[in-house]
Amino acid sequence: MARTIGAPRGTRDLLPEATPAWDRVEAVARDLSRRYAFERVETPLFEQTDLFARGLGESSDAVEKEMFRVAGAKGSDEEAAPWALRPEPTAGIVRAFIEHGMHVRPGPLRLTLIGPMFRYDRPQAGRYRQFSQWDVEVIGDAGPAVDAELIELGQRFFTDVGLTDVVAHVNSIGDATCRPGYRDALIAYFAAQEERLSEDSRRRLRVNPLRVLDDKDLAPDLAAGAPRGVDHLCDECRAHFDGVRSLLDALGVRYEVDHRLVRGLDYYTRTAFEFYIAGREGQQQALGGGGRYDGLVELLGGRPTPGIGFGIGLDRTVLAMEEQGTMLPPQPALVAVLGASEDQARRLRVASALRDAGLAVRPDGSSRKLGKQLESGAKAGARWAVIVGDGDALALKDLASGEQRDQISLEDVVSAVSG
Ligand code: HAM
DSSP: OOOOOOOOTTOOOOOTTTHHHHHHHHHHHHHHHHHTTOEEOOOOSEEEHHHHHHHHOTTSHHHHTOOOEEOOSTTSTTTTOOEEEOSOSHHHHHHHHHHTTGGGSSSSEEEEEEEEEEOOOOOBTTBOSEEEEEEEEEESOOOSHHHHHHHHHHHHHHHHHTOOOEEEEEEEOOOTTTHHHHHHHHHHHHHTTGGGSOHHHHHHTTTOGGGGGGOTTSOHHHHHHSOOGGGGOOHHHHHHHHHHHHHHHHHTOOEEEOTTOOOSSTTOEEEEEEEEETTOOSTTOOSEEEEEOTTHHHHTTSOOOOEEEEEEEHHHHHHHHHHHTOOOOOOOOEEEEEESSSOHHHHHHHHHHHHHTTOEEEEOOOOSOHHHHHHHHHHTTOSEEEEEOSTTOEEEEETTTOOEEEEEOHHHHHHHHHO
């Protein structure tokens, strides 16, 4: 026998028993996208590596350690891997916004996509090399109302998929005016205790001191005493953050201010947020996250335009639903169409007519004994069996109760099964 080949490490096959939960989260995401007036976009799964290096920052984990490089064919000009699989969609969407001159459209633009992302990280539960996000972006609105609207939208998503106890963590990390002062304060504070920092944090301290705050190995007392972003905000950033908070209060959104929340990508300014199951805070646990990126469009070559968005991890959402035992809406009842006769055409015609009426139908095309066909229909999850006899006669068997009605018309089958 030939050696079998497995799926690549850090990827997963979603088998039929897993997909109803995925159908549910995707349906909720699409429905909310429509109700919140987001328009769908799609961008390539791979982009020029430079887009991510410039957009997400050279020192972000996604760029520094986790880039999934894509090479062209052997011997081609692209053999040296000028592309990378997208680790996240925001940079690609902003690239498309600039490339297609979308700033001339009536704004602010509200864009959304659902799709796979790729990060070459060490796989573990809830962390995969290929995972899916529901992403929303609003480009051209400086807030703070839209900031509150998006945080409320994220919360509504988790409620609608049936999760309980989701909390939004919210922070403001300032802008080009006040961030430098905050960075200096962090560097001064941590440099004085440098020997207590992890190797990663020591390396990062001078490049990106904010990231030291979300190092999971940071000693609790060091974390608690660290300068807080909110104490270093300039007047505009402070007014913006106060605005976001009072709007969240007015909307009744469940949130808490989290002074350690800094986000892992470099494009963020001002509002940053993440969603967690209460008590499950910590790296790798975030169900979703996002924030404002008021400098990104300009950084990627467009005219200065504010932006904000979030990405919700669908894999982690489904895992959390499994952990909480979230009920899924019942699947529509499946109907098996069986027949004792050899007349397969009649079985297919009856199946087709039932499908015209909107039912889900699984015909049995075999010439096995009726009992065997009933048995395999029930095993396949059918709730009803329609038995095609000779002539026009149909019988309807309720596979749950065993009750059977003979000599029943197609219309009566449809109303019995739909009722
Ligand atoms: P992010 O925080 O890097 O943000 O990712 C968003 C969510 O994707 C995470 O909260 C998590 O649920 C999920 N996720 C990330 N990495 C993995 C992984 N390796 N395996 C499974 N799930 C994962 C962004 O990607 C930003 N683009 C969000 C955004 C949009 N900001 C502004 N607009």
